Amino acid sequence: xxxxxxxxxxxxxxxxxxxxxxxxxxxxxxxxxxxxxxxxxxxxxxxxxxxxxxxxxxxxxxxxxxxxxxxxxxxxxxxxxxxxxxxxxxxxxxxxxxxxxxxxxxxxxxxxxxxxxxxxxxxxxxxxxxxxxxxxxxxxxxxxxxxxxxxxxxxxxxxxxxxxxxxxxxxxx
Amino acid sequence: xxxxxxxxxxxxxxxxxxxxxxxxxxxxxxxxxxxxxxxxxxxxxxxxxxxxxxxxxxxxxxxxxxxxxxxxxxxxxxxxxxxxxxxxxxxxxxxxxxxxxxxxxxxxxxxxxxxxxxxxxxxxxxxxxxxxxxxxxxxxxxxxxxxxxxxxxxxxxxxxxxxxxxxxxxxxxxxxxxxxxxxxxxxxxxxxxxxxxxxxxxxxxxxxxxxxxxxxxxxxxxxxxxxxxxxxxxxxxxxxxxxxxxxxxxxxxxxxxxxxxxxxxxxxxxxxxxxxxxxxxxxxxxxxxxxxxxxxxxxxxxxxxxxxxxxxxxxxxxxxxxxxxx
Numbered sequence: 001x002x003x004x005x006x007x008x009x010x011x012x013x014x015x016x017x018x019x020x021x022x023x024x025x026x027x028x029x030x031x032x033x034x035x036x037x038x039x040x041x042x043x044x045x046x047x048x049x050x051x052x053x054x055x056x057x058x059x060x061x062x063x064x065x066x067x068x069x070x071x072x073x074x075x076x077x078x079x080x081x082x083x084x085x086x087x088x089x090x091x092x093x094x095x096x097x098x099x100x101x102x103x104x105x106x107x108x109x110x111x112x113x114x115x116x117x118x119x120x121x122x123x124x125x126x127x128x129x130x131x132x133x134x135x136x137x138x139x140x141x142x143x144x145x146x147x148x149x150x151x152x153x154x155x156x157x158x159x160x161x162x163x164x165x166x167x168x169x170x171x172x173x
Numbered sequence: 174x175x176x177x178x179x180x181x182x183x184x185x186x187x188x189x190x191x192x193x194x195x196x197x198x199x200x201x202x203x204x205x206x207x208x209x210x211x212x213x214x215x216x217x218x219x220x221x222x223x224x225x226x227x228x229x230x231x232x233x234x235x236x237x238x239x240x241x242x243x244x245x246x247x248x249x250x251x252x253x254x255x256x257x258x259x260x261x262x263x264x265x266x267x268x269x270x271x272x273x274x275x276x277x278x279x280x281x282x283x284x285x286x287x288x289x290x291x292x293x294x295x296x297x298x299x300x301x302x303x304x305x306x307x308x309x310x311x312x313x314x315x316x317x318x319x320x321x322x323x324x325x326x327x328x329x330x331x332x333x334x335x336x337x338x339x340x341x342x343x344x345x346x347x348x349x350x351x352x353x354x355x356x357x358x359x360x361x362x363x364x365x366x367x368x369x370x371x372x373x374x375x376x377x378x379x380x381x382x383x384x385x386x387x388x389x390x391x392x393x394x395x396x397x398x399x400x401x402x403x404x405x406x407x408x409x410x411x412x413x414x415x416x417x418x419x420x421x422x423x424x425x426x427x428x429x430x431x432x433x434x435x436x437x438x439x440x441x442x443x444x445x446x447x448x449x450x451x452x453x454x455x456x457x458x459x460x461x462x463x464x465x466x467x468x469x470x471x472x473x474x475x476x477x478x479x480x481x482x483x484x485x486x487x488x489x490x491x492x493x494x495x496x497x498x499x
Contacts, residue, residue: 006486059489124403128334128370132363136333136370140398147419151403152370163406166496167399170416173487 017155422457
């Protein structure tokens with residue numbers, strides 16, 4: 001019987017910061033499937049992931065920890081079930097500047113739970129520093145039946161991204 | 174007095190933490206500069222005891238009677254108390270402060286700790302630290318302005334955000350929390366303000382207040398939600414405390430004595446005050462109905478039934494992400 005491969009998955013809608021988070025976490029440039037947005041830039045976002053992102057993080061004993069970033073588009077939703085097979089944990093990223101962030105949060109939790117009801121997950125919310133109207137209480141209220149860690153982070157910051165993973169590890173512990 | 178701190182044989186991350194720790198000394202009015210060790214005399218040497226060059230520097234410093242902080246577990250071979258190489262900047266800063274304050278007292282008899290003993294004893298509400306006042310039942314959960322020499326941060330526990338005119342205002346008030354005043358806020362639009370997590374703000378401020386905080390009151394407490402710790406990745410102990418208190422109600426003593434995680438007592442005290450000020454800490458109720466609500470994340474304790482993971486791998490992953498006590 002083979003030992004399971006080690007895999008964490010980054011999930012979330014378009015523009016949440018999955019690719020950015022993966023880039024900040026990995027030691028080497030991740031394999032990326034970024035292409036220019038066909039409808040033009042969305043603010044600072046000029047590209048989108050058209051398949052998935054991947055980066056191995058090599059542990060101190062040489063074992064690779066595989067980090068996969070799921071595409072956020074709905075027409076690529078079929079990939080989620082494939083990529084999430086045997087995932088040890090999921091980091092769900094949400095964009096803080098989305099006015100429908102609560103709906104997105106519940107939708108993605110339902111999607112993740114629909115694939116694997118027991119996989120532990122944490123939630124990272126990006127761009128709250130540029131969203132004065134962001135409120136944490138609405139997210140917590142929506143999650144009162146799922147008391148998971150919800151952290152506001154800067155996806156570009158390696159330490160903040162790693163802190164999300166630390167919270168995930170403590171859930172698994 | 175400007176302290177001369179030297180570093181020897183430190184890895185990049187350790188050096189960053191040391192430099193950050195030195196900058197944190199400013200809040201206690203201890204000025205210091207950091208330079209590579211070149212064999213000349215200094216006030217304090219921070220060196221890697223697991224490195225041959227670092228050990229050589231430590232030996233020379235010890236012969237001269239220089240204060241030292243030895244990172245690494247081979248410090249014991251030199252007769253030194255080892256400091257974990259993964260110590261956070263706050264922990265290093267505390268250690269430096271303890272060592273350097275002794276030197277400062279030798280040169281400047283005027284006490285630097287004049288504000289500390291009163292706060293520790295908790296004499297009267299007038300000298301109660303700001304964080305403790307915000308944690309009181311009268312003030313908890315309500316919006317307030319924190320004013321530090323004209324720099325103002327608006328705390329909104331209900332929305333979970335802290336607002337200010339600029340990021341430097343946020344930082345300045347965190348650093349100067351002990352010298353701040355609390356004011357009732359006037360109605361204001363936050364549309365053009367910068368913001369951060371109110372929990373992260375209060376936890377950072379409590380951590381800065383450090384030894385000025387009295388011991389957290391006895392009681393059994395828990396967390397109903399995880400605090401927002403995303404922007405305070407250096408407060409590792411806060412993460413561990415959050416994990417423990419979301420699982421079950423515990424007393425401060427039980428948290429101190431937990432063997433699972435190595436939680437610094439000072440960090441624990443500050444964290445509890447910060448969580449209370451953020452209105453997240455809940456007095457435990459005897460009936461534990463709430464904590465037994467079935468949640469997929471709470472029941473997912475071990476992935477072993479689903480997949481087999483090589484022994485020791487979780488420790489490797491924890492080390493990789495800087496969670497050494499996981």
